[in-house]
Amino acid sequence: MTYSEIRAVALATLLSIAPEVEVDELRDDRTLRSQVDLDSMDWLNFLLGLHEKLKVEIPEADYAKLITLNDVVTYLQKKLGAA
């Protein structure tokens, strides 16, 4: 999958939890949670959703690396490439 395909999946997953998000206004290089109002449960559901849609294991130890949208997409791309 390309970067932009994975990005589209990530945004669709985000929208299923927080439908109010204006995706056009998101900045890929900024902390996702400072731009989108997500509580801890939303965040876990977001990561769980990505796991289900892409069949990628996201161990809890890696959560700290996933700060921006760019982090998330790059991480998933690497995982998908390695699989």
Add this chain to the structure above:
Amino acid sequence: MDSSSIIRKTAADLRLTPNFADYAGERQAFSWDAVRSQLAGTPGGGINITAEAVERQAAGALRDKIAFRFLARGKPAREISFGELSVLASRFANVLDKLGIARGERIFILAGRIPELYIAMLGGLKRGVVVSPLFSAFGPEPIATRVNLGAGRLLVTTDFLYERKVAKWRDKMPTLEHVLLAAEDGGSTDIPGTLDLAGLMAAAGDTSEVAATGAEDMSLLHFTSGTTGTPKGAVHVHGAVVTHFATGRYALDLHADDIYWCTADPGWVTGTSYGIIAPLLHGVTSIIDSEEFDAERWYGLLQDEGVTVWYTAPTAVRMLMKAGAAIPQKYRFPQLRFIASVGEPLNPEAVRWGKEVLGLPIHDNWWQTETGGIMIANTPAFDIKPGSMGRPLPGIDAAIMRRHEDGTATLIKEPDVEGELALKRGWPSMFRAYLNNEERYRKCFAGEWYLTGDLAKRDADGYFWFVGRADDVIKSAGHLIGPFEVESALMEHPAVAEAGVIGKPDPVVGEVVKAFVSLKKGFAESEALRMELLGHARKRLGAAVAPKEIAFLPALPRTRSGKIMRRLLKARELGLPEGDTSTLEAGG
């Protein structure tokens, strides 16, 4: 309970001599006046929270000791000593002075756990201004509702939060004259209709007089949720600082050299009473992390910051448990000596998990916005019955009562009988009013007793056990959410005819908010509409308050008087017998 599950304490479990070691003796000898005499007071015989928490330390041997150590990802730690905190609080007090905010007027703070929040609160209290902290995860509607109820004249927030949650709603808050912004990326701000906080602080003088507040003068305004109507503004007073001091000693066992971490956000009462005031009163260094929950980060902070006393919440503990056993194995916690938790009952597995993974059991305690401070607690020296909130602290008389229709209540003396948890009035941090709602306040009392709205039992050993809420208020991640506030926001959507909101049990956060809605004629159920309603609610209420689940129903069950029967919705959701509808009417 099975006595084998009791966690027995021995001298070997205690690294320091606990402040509270003789339960009956300490309670017997205790007096609030004696505690108050250990504080400085103000020259006119009054008392002021900032004078005790900051000025008393800054004027003495602790002047250069670190009060707060602020941590944020990707940034160096920012340390503020008691002496610096005194200067910064004075500057903020002078900013308020310059803007014409007078004693007794109300200011609001909406921010994450950044230094400006702490400085504004302490500076406001120093000036005798009433401070109301708001949870930064609130959406625009809860923010505006609370600012309007409190007639806030000034708001301190950040540039990001202002643009996302306040700017478009500004005209709905007519009392709000000044908005002071901190720049989240540092530096200054330049947004029309607002003032740059950093610029104002830089221009303000370094000293200010402590306001001559009396023990009964209003200090903090904390909003909490009820079953019906608007949120309730619980009014607290400067005299509450006596309870904060006593409970910091008894319930948190604070000692001079502790490194303390309270994970609660100051937008809730725990994050203020115990995230700001109590550790300062004891001259203890606190770490404050501005980041959201992250298991790896949290274990790392406990280890690397050398945390000795940790005050957290059941939801966080359960999230750590869920993250698995592999992460904590990478860390060591030799400094940690006491862990306490508050927000909702801590399940026995979580109490024991603490012992296995962190080396210490977790000590649950109980209190609420209205009580202002910890009332009932498990503390270091005494045995823990896992699942129990512990026993009343010195100065606190707790009982189980039965409330009657005429507003009176009787004591239940026999052990193990369920009733409403009640506290004998007279402790200094008791709320003094619900702002502008005398009737609602009066209904909380029966004679000398404050009725808490929590159902509980007391066992033969004097330990209290939480049973549930007496009303429909939802407890999610330790925070109370009023179903009415959520229902009202959903009803604002043009497709919604009626809405009923319940707490659906959840293994991690206690309860999640679930909404049932019926649609107006001309609207049809669809996934797209469900998502639209979810987005609508989140935009108005914020992630912390909005429902996580929305279900459609053709019509909602109502009582004959027209009230939505939330308990019936809940019983159906849980697959429980629907019970006697007359009870439902009375309880709903």
